[in-house]
Amino acid sequence: MVLLTGSTRRDGFQSHRVDGWSIRSCPMSSATLVDDGRSRIAAWETRDAVYFGPVGPVGDPPAGWWRPAGAGRARKHPVLARNREGVLLLAWTEGAGWRRGGDLAWQVFDGQGRPLSPQERRPGGIPMWGLPAAVALADGSFLVIH
Numbered sequence: 001m002v003l004l005t006g007s008t009r010r011d012g013f014q015s016h017r018v019d020g021w022s023i024r025s026c027p028m029s030s031a032t033l034v035d036d037g038r039s040r041i042a043a044w045e046t047r048d049a050v051y052f053g054p055v056g057p058v059g060d061p062p063a064g065w066w067r068p069a070g071a072g073r074a075r076k077h078p079v080l081a082r083n084r085e086g087v088l089l090l091a092w093t094e095g096a097g098w099r100r101g102g103d104l105a106w107q108v109f110d111g112q113g114r115p116l117s118p119q120e121r122r123p124g125g126i127p128m129w130g131l132p133a134a135v136a137l138a139d140g141s142f143l144v145i146h
Contacts, residue, residue: 001031001044003055019046019065028098029076030131036082043078043090050078050092053113066113068092073102083136086111091132091144094121101127104146106134122146 001021006013021027029045033055043052053065068075073095081089088109096102104125108117125146126132133145 001046003042018042019044019051021046027076030078032079034080034082034088036084036086041080041082041088043080045076045078045092048074048076050075050090052078052080052088052090052109064113066109068105068107068119069115070119075105076102077131079132079134081134081136081142083140083142085140087116087140088113089134089136089142089144091134091146093126093130093132096126096130099128101130104132104144106132106144108142 001018003016003018004013027045031042031044034041040055041052042055043050049067051065051067074097076093076096078090078092089106090109091104091106094103094105104122105119107115107119110116130146135143137143
C-alpha cells in the first residue's frame with residue numbers, strides 16, 4: 001500500500017510505503033481516508049486483514065496501525081466514517097471476491113483505535129461486486145449502506 005501526499009504547488013507529490021505485501025495476484029480491494037480538517041485516518045487491506053491509522057501532516061505516512069481483533073475470511077474493502085466527537089466506524093467485507101459477494105462486518109472505535117463496541121456482522125450483506133459505504137449522521141450515529 002502506497003500513500004501519495006503533496007499539493008498542487010510546484011513542490012509536487014511524494015509517495016510513502018505504508019504497508020508491504022508480496023502477492024502474485026490482484027488483491028481486488030480498496031482503501032479509504034477520512035479528514036475532519038484537524039486529522040486524517042486511512043484504512044486499507046494487507047494480507048487479507050484490514051488496518052487503519054492516523055496519517056500525519058502532508059508528507060508523513062500513517063503514524064501507527066490499528067486493526068479489528070480476530071480473523072475473518074479475507075477482509076477487504078475497508079470504509080471509515082468519523083462523527084464530530086471523533087468516534088470512528090470501520091466497516092469492511094469478509095469473504096467477498098471475484099464474482100462473489102460476502103459478509104458485511106463493522107466495529108466502532110475511539111480516536112486512538114480502541115474498540116468501543118464488539119464487532120458485528122451481517123452474513124451475506126454484500127452482493128456480488130458490492131462494497132459498503134458509511135457516513136456519520138448529525139446526531140453522532142452512523143449509517144452503513146451495503
